[in-house]
Amino acid sequence: xxxxxWLKYQGKGIGKSLFKAVLQHLHENRLTSMVVLVLxxxxxxxxxxxxxxxxxxxxxxxxxxxxxxxLIFGWEKI
Numbered sequence: 908x909x910x911x912x913w914l915k916y917q918g919k920g921i922g923k924s925l926f927k928a929v930l931q932h933l934h935e936n937r938l939t940s941m942v943v944l945v946l947x948x949x950x951x952x953x954x955x956x957x958x959x960x961x962x963x964x965x966x967x968x969x970x971x972x973x974x975x976x977x978l979i980f981g982w983e984k985i
Contacts, residue, residue: 934985942982
């Protein structure tokens with residue numbers, strides 16, 4: 908049910924607005940680069956690439972006792 912709820916809002920520009928708000932906050936605090944970690948299976952990987960993120964690594968982690976992989980996206984200059 909939660910997945911269906913989420914799909915209703917996908918493609919409406921909400922993620923892009925939130926992303927821009929984060930960038931604004933970072934600029935206001937004189938931060939010039941950032942990284943985000945995204946579960947490898949997450950469709951959001953495409954979003955971060957579309958926002959200019961470059962894949963800079965891959966991390967093995969444990970969540971809830973399960974091994975997962977996270978992709979690391981970086982922005983050298985924001």
